[in-house]
Amino acid sequence: MNLKLDHISNIKSNTLQITGSKSETNRLLILQSLYPQIEIENISNSDDSQLMQAALASKDEVVDIHHAGTAMRFLTAYFAVKKGRKTILTGSKRMQERPIKILVDALRQLGCEINYEKDEGFPPIKILGKDPITNKVSLAANVSSQYISALMLIASSLPEGLEIKLEGKVTSVPYIKMTLSLLKDVGISGSFENNVIRIKPVKVLSSKNIVVESDWSSASYFYSIVALSDNKSVTLGSYKKNSYQGDSSLADIYKKLGVETTFQNNEITLTKTSVSNQSEVLKLDLSNSPDIAQTIAVTCFGLGKGCYLTGLHTLKIKETDRLEALKTEIEKLGGEVVITENSLRLSPSVSITSDIAIDTYHDHRMAMAFAPLALRTALYINDADVVSKSYPDFWNDLKKLDFKVL
Incomplete structure (x- = not known):
């Protein structure tokens, strides 16, 4: 048109x-999928948030998130720790040109099994969900903050939580702080000091109502x-x-x-x-x-x-x-x-x-x-x-x- x-x-x-904010909505949708006790109001009506909701509800092996970059990053981490779940995560032609390697490498440090279906470092990716073998990971800090937020959002669902070490100057600090604030809003403890993010594990949350x-x-x-x-x-x-x-x-x-x-x-x-x-x-x-x-x-x-x-x-x-x-x-x-x-x-x-x-x-x-x-x-x-x-x-x-x- x-x-x-x-x-x-x-x-x-x-x-x-x-x-509602697409950034807040998509973070909260991941958390709600991990902790169904969370209720969300004023959800974004954006395509990206609708694609995120559809992907989280899907039982299909192939999940296509089209142009939704946030969904690609957040869902890569989410599916990587869904034990036993096999997922091929793909997107549009442009999405298949956008790098994902730094996040994949970080998840592999945790013991996750992720392989590239086409070009090394880019979607589509094949994910076999597994329990992590460690609770510590490091990655470059001067990249998209969505890689970092993706790890933060799954961290509390891991048996020992997660410690994320950021190497170098941190990019887009407000987005990291947004993720940390939303975690705290739903009842998950975390800290961000001296380029190290620590998120504590939580099995069950109390009921929460969050307005975006x-x-x-x-x-x-x-x-x-x-x-x-x-x-x-x-x-x-x-x-x-x-x-x-x-x-x-x-x-x-x-x-x-x-x-x-x-x-x-x-x-x-x-x-x-x-x-x-x-x-x-x-x-x-x-x-x-x-x-x-x-x-x-x-x-x-x-x-x-x-x-x-x-x-x-x-x-x-x-x-x-x-x-x-x-x-x-x-x-x-x-x-x-x-x-x-x-x-x-x-x-x-x-x-x-x-x-x-x-x-x-x-x-x-x-x-x-x-x-x-x-x-x-x-x-x-x-x-x-x-x-x-x-x-x-x-x-x-x-x-x-x-x-x-x-």
């Missing part, structure tokens, strides 16, 4: 309810919309000030881009203010929140403001190579972008080319990050229904703000 977004002069102030906070990554697109609007506001629910999600850093980041955040009654209201230091290049280290890099880069482009974003090395192995994709699409619109393996530099611009078709590369965040530019120019979004991966209601919610989605 390809969409046209007509140029609009401004948005309508409105209140929107955002779906709405998704901060999804909120980022409305920060961008308000930043590009003229004296308007948007209210989003349900959010909390002391969030587990690293992307809640949006509230501080977007102050520099002319958006004020007000917390009240489990809602956030985003209000347009003035951009501070328009001529100053926005410099950010996003190693703790790389998923909002696309949104920030496009916002800066729409504002005609330069930015220099670092800490982006994990974007190379997402649904697409997001750095290359950003460079290509922004330059189609008339921008100037320089990328490295870890960074993106956007030069200030004075104009935006109209009626450009944005390619999304099967990446939900590409579609949603570029949509706010309708406040600056008419554009097309190719393969627009890719947003269902994390935010199925996105286009309908834009219409509630008076976007012309055709």
